[in-house]
Amino acid sequence: MTTLAEDLALALDLADRADEISLARFRAVDLEVATKPDRTPVTEADLAVERAIRDRLAELRPTDGVLGEEFGTEGSSVRQWIIDPIDGTANFLRGVPVWGTLIALAVDGTPVVGVASSPALGRRWWASTGHGAWTTDAPGTEPRRIGVSGVSQLADASLSFQSLAQWRDAGHLDRLLALSERVWRDRAYGDLWSYTLLAEGLVDIVGEFDVKTYDLAALMPIVDEAGGRFTSIDGAPGAHHGSALATNGHLHEAVLEALHAPH
Incomplete structure (x- = not known):
């Protein structure tokens, strides 16, 4: 062993x-x-x-x-x-x-x-x-x-969403746009960089679709050990669900609620 x-x-x-x-x-x-x-x-x-x-x-x-x-x-x-x-x-x-x-x-x-x-x-x-x-x-x-940020309000948060095409193809572009209007700023830093910025406390929310286990598995311990939280867009734990939502932890439930609110 x-x-x-x-x-x-x-x-x-x-x-x-x-x-x-x-x-x-x-x-x-x-x-x-x-x-x-x-x-x-x-x-x-x-x-x-x-x-x-x-x-x-x-x-x-x-x-x-x-x-x-x-x-x-x-x-x-x-x-x-x-x-x-x-x-x-x-x-x-x-x-x-x-x-x-x-x-x-x-x-x-x-x-x-x-x-x-x-x-x-x-x-x-x-x-x-x-x-x-x-x-x-x-x-x-x-x-x-490194550690995640202490941002606790969506209005103060920085969001990275990977790409508009991902969210559009998943049928959730409207939800992303609605969330973007509630945060301080939004950017598409992309790929592993979004999650490492989150772990360093420089970004507060990361969300994406069309991802595989190998896209996420290495990033999960980094986010978790930095004090953040990592689930699917639906809030399920693990790297096997085809989507990812990583936050500084403080914002996770608010983001889940915002993404699944009736439109």
Whole structure:
């Protein structure tokens, strides 16, 4: 049996390996890009990062299961590593620096370790259950502990909603627009960055649709350990519901109520 500290150390090592691979191909003029059956893009870097992580896990945690965006589920265990090799692939292939690798370990379906690494931004965030959420502001700098904001009124809150298209396609654009009129400001920071801003206390509400387990699992411990709350848009716990609502905790019930109020 491994300790949580050992699992977190491994996740951070995996992130180092992922960053080396992905950053070397970022803004490469010969980057290979394909379209998956769901019409989303995948680059050679997505595939290479996930292969490298899986190879390392096969060596060091051979009895653990793995779920990855590009190569699916492998193995069956109460311990499962959940990998999004490049969260924000569309940004990556366009040269926008807001993207990163997400690495989680779930035990009995609950994420207990999470690492979000954004090498193009020079940033990394991580957490493990009971040990707080942390970040580094630049490579090689000392880690600092992070926490959510104390904002308690919607009128003072900053909202990040990922994209209008997501909410429109889910049939809830009217609810998003109604919520946006009740908050202080709204932005679409997007992908992992919205959640890390929330964990640092710089954004107070994040909501999105059309998300998979590998999009969310690594971010959940980071938000939770920073003092926030993470559910689906309907308030259900876990990363398996196809939607996400993360807040600083103080605002969660008010946001759920606002999103499900009669219109």
